[in-house]
Amino acid sequence: MFNWFSFLTYAVITAATPGPNNIMSMTNGARKGFRAALPFNLGIWTGFSIVMLLCTALCELLGTLIPKIRLPMLLLGAAYMLYLAWETFRSSGDIQEGRAGEGFLSGLFLQFVNAKIYIYGIMSMEAYILPVYQGQALPLAGFALLLAFIGFVFTLCWSAFGSVFKLLFSRHAKLVNTIMALLLVYCAVSLFM
Numbered sequence: 001m002f003n004w005f006s007f008l009t010y011a012v013i014t015a016a017t018p019g020p021n022n023i024m025s026m027t028n029g030a031r032k033g034f035r036a037a038l039p040f041n042l043g044i045w046t047g048f049s050i051v052m053l054l055c056t057a058l059c060e061l062l063g064t065l066i067p068k069i070r071l072p073m074l075l076l077g078a079a080y081m082l083y084l085a086w087e088t089f090r091s092s093g094d095i096q097e098g099r100a101g102e103g104f105l106s107g108l109f110l111q112f113v114n115a116k117i118y119i120y121g122i123m124s125m126e127a128y129i130l131p132v133y134q135g136q137a138l139p140l141a142g143f144a145l146l147l148a149f150i151g152f153v154f155t156l157c158w159s160a161f162g163s164v165f166k167l168l169f170s171r172h173a174k175l176v177n178t179i180m181a182l183l184l185v186y187c188a189v190s191l192f193m
C-alpha cells in the first residue's frame with residue numbers, strides 16, 4: 001500500500017525549503033512583483049516537469065536492470081535525509097539572495113543544473129513510488145508531474161510572499177528548522193517501515 005502521508009511529508013518539506021528555485025522566485029517576487037515573476041515560475045514548472053519525467057525514467061530503468069540497487073539507494077536516501085535534518089536543525093535561518101533570473105527560459109534552464117530537484121526526484125521515486133508502481137508508466141508519469149506541481153506551488157508561494165517569507169524564516173528560524181528537521185527524520189525512518 002502506498003504511504004501517502006510519508007511521501008507528501010517528504011515532498012512538501014523538500015519543496016518548501018530554500019533552494020535555487022525558491023530563492024530566485026522570492027527574489028523575483030520581491031523585486032518585480034508576483035505577476036511579473038510568473039513567466040520565470042512557469043519556466044521553473046516546465047523544466048521541473050521535464051526533469052522529474054527524466055528522473056522517473058532513469059530510476060525505472062535502473063530498478064529494472066539492477067534490482068539490487070533499491071536497498072543501497074534507500075540507505076543513501078535515508079542518510080541524505082538525516083543529513084538534511086541535521087543541517088536544517090543547525091541552520092541559522094538566514095537566507096542568502098541570489099541573482100534573480102528574468103523570464104521563462106531562465107526558469108526552464110535553471111532546472112537542468114538544480115541538484116536539489118534531481119535528489120528530490122530520485123529519492124521520491126526510489127523510496128516511495130517505484131516500490132509500489134514499478135512498471136506502471138501512467139502512474140509513474142503522474143507522480144513525476146505531481147512532484148513538479150508540488151515544487152511549482154512552493155515557488156509561487158515564495159514569489160508571492162517575497163521578503164515576507166524571508167522574515168518568517170528569520171524570525172522563527174529555530175522553531176521552523178526544528179519542526180522541519182524532525183519531519184525529515186520521520187521520513188528517513190519511514191523508508192524502512
